[in-house]
Structures are given as C-alpha cells and as structure tokens.
Amino acid sequence: VRYIEVSPPAGWQTMNKTVHEFDQDKVQDCKEDIDTLLVFTGLYSAVLSAFVIESYTDLQxxxxxxxxxxxxxxxxxxxxxxxxxxxxxxxxxxxxxxxxFTAPLWAVRVNGLWFASLIISLATASFSMLVKQWLREYLASEYTSPQERLRARQYRKPGLGKWKVFEIAAVLPMLLQLSLGLFFLGLCFFTANVDDQMGLTCIPLVSGWAFLFVAATLAPLVSPRCPYKMPLLKSVMRTAR
Structure with a gap:
C-alpha cells in the first residue's frame, strides 16, 4: 500500500498567510507600544522612587x-x-x-499622591507584561497545516474581542498618564511648601501640561480629521457611533 502525501490547496495557504500577516501587524503595533511603555515606566518609577525616599522622612x-x-x-x-x-x-x-509628633498635612498629601503614583506605574508595568504574554499566546500555533492554523485562529479571535485584550492594552498608557499627573500634583504641593517662588514656578508649568494634554486628547472629538488619536479614544468613538 502506497501513501501519497497530498499538499493542502493553495487557497488555504494563501488565506493562512494573509490572515497571519494581518494579525502579526496588529499585534506587533500593540507590542511596540507596550515596549515603549515599559521603558518609560522603568525610568519614571526610578525617578519617582528617589522623590518618595526623600519625602517619606517628613512622615516620621x-x-x-x-x-x-x-x-x-x-x-x-x-x-x-x-x-x-x-x-x-x-x-x-x-x-x-x-x-x-503629628505629620504636617502637606507631607501627608505629597506622600499619598506619590505613593499612589508609584503603585499605579508599577501596576501598569505588571499588566503590560501580562498583555504581551496574551498576545504571544494568541499568535502561537502548534499546528502545521494551514487549515488547522486557521481553525485555531478563528477559535481564538472572538476571545480577544470578548475579553477586551486590545482595549486593556489601550488603557495602559492612560494609567501611566494618570500616574504622571499624580506625581506632578504632589510636586506642586512639595515645592509650594519648600519655597513660594518654587511653587509659583512649578504650578504654571504643571497646569500648562495638564491643559495641553486634555486638549490634545479631546481634539479628535471636535475635529474628526485631527491626527491626535489614541487607541482608547478610537474605541470610544467607534462605540459612540
């Protein structure tokens, strides 16, 4: 008895290649954003830790x-x-x-804001690594034939949408921005207590950053052609339509 190995039709191979390239591009974009986020989170957490170590002594x-x-x-x-x-x-x-001994109110506020900022930044890094693992498992395939790979992909694809994997990835940069905002707010309290002139220098700069950030975030809602779009905002706009 002779067994003849029949290769899968070219259509399956072409479809599998096209679908894989589409998924690869989408996942790769998300991974690149997460990699950038992890680098910034590491540097930011190191800087924030130095401030926390300095301000923690005011509570003792x-x-x-x-x-x-x-x-x-x-x-x-x-x-x-x-x-x-x-x-x-x-x-x-x-x-x-x-x-x-009673800790001064400004020290309690500053340390509360900075500790909250540090926790959020580290939590963002933790969830970023989880999302990278989820995306890697989505693309992983132990099958050899194009038909089996497509079946596995179609089985996993609805789960990404149902469990909001890409939406979670889009929220992570906003969490880091929230952490940065808490740090800036604590910095305003800290500098205002150290010296009035330092406070008058930091508060306008932080206010300007907050205004520009909010304006750039909401600009696409005013003008659909505005290029200042973020993945999370695009998801919100699609849901609102």
Whole structure:
C-alpha cells in the first residue's frame, strides 16, 4: 500500500498567510507600544522612587528634635541639683512627656499622591507584561497545516474581542498618564511648601501640561480629521457611533 502525501490547496495557504500577516501587524503595533511603555515606566518609577525616599522622612519624627528634648531634660536635671547639709537634693519638676509628633498635612498629601503614583506605574508595568504574554499566546500555533492554523485562529479571535485584550492594552498608557499627573500634583504641593517662588514656578508649568494634554486628547472629538488619536479614544468613538 502506497501513501501519497497530498499538499493542502493553495487557497488555504494563501488565506493562512494573509490572515497571519494581518494579525502579526496588529499585534506587533500593540507590542511596540507596550515596549515603549515599559521603558518609560522603568525610568519614571526610578525617578519617582528617589522623590518618595526623600519625602517619606517628613512622615516620621525628626531624630534631632527628640535628641534635643532629651538633652534639655538632662541639663535641667543637672542644674536642679544642690547640696544641703551634705545631702544632694534635686528641685527639678517631674519630667514632662516628649512632644507628640503629628505629620504636617502637606507631607501627608505629597506622600499619598506619590505613593499612589508609584503603585499605579508599577501596576501598569505588571499588566503590560501580562498583555504581551496574551498576545504571544494568541499568535502561537502548534499546528502545521494551514487549515488547522486557521481553525485555531478563528477559535481564538472572538476571545480577544470578548475579553477586551486590545482595549486593556489601550488603557495602559492612560494609567501611566494618570500616574504622571499624580506625581506632578504632589510636586506642586512639595515645592509650594519648600519655597513660594518654587511653587509659583512649578504650578504654571504643571497646569500648562495638564491643559495641553486634555486638549490634545479631546481634539479628535471636535475635529474628526485631527491626527491626535489614541487607541482608547478610537474605541470610544467607534462605540459612540
């Protein structure tokens, strides 16, 4: 008995190649955006961590203040000693409790904003890696024949839309922008407390950035021909139609 291997029709091969190239281009664009996002997130988190380390000390009691309090207590105790009839007496009053530390409101606000910003940026990096894994699994194929590859692709394709994989990928840059906005807001509080002139310098710059960002984001809603389009905004516009 002779077995003759029959190659799949050329139509299946052509269709599989066309569909694979289409999916590859779409996934590759998404992966490139995520790679850029991961690089920026790493650099941004490193810079933000330096600010958090510096500002975190404002939430704790100053060791110098506590040391000064103890030295004053020792000095008062020493000065109160007197010798009467060969007896060492002390007229010092009972020691008062150390002053209660309360973190200043500006320090609580700044650290709250910066810690929230750091958490969001790290969460963005975490979800970015997850999305890359999801997309890699979508393109992965263990089948050899074009028919089986197309069947696998048609089986997986509805899942991308149902579970909003590309929409999740489109939200990630906005999360990073939110993290950046929280950092800028905390920076305004921080500089305004350090020096009024520094605050007057940072606040207009941050306000200008926020205005330009919002204007560039919403511009396509005003003019459909505006090229300032983002994947998330395009999805919202398609849904609104």
């Amino acid at each position: 009691p100053d060791p110098n203040t506590q040391m000064t309090f103890l030295l004053e207590r020792i000095a008062n105790q020493t000065q109160s000693y007197s010798i009467t009839s060969g007896t060492l007496n002390s007229t010092a009053q009972p020691p008062s409790p150390p002053p209660q």
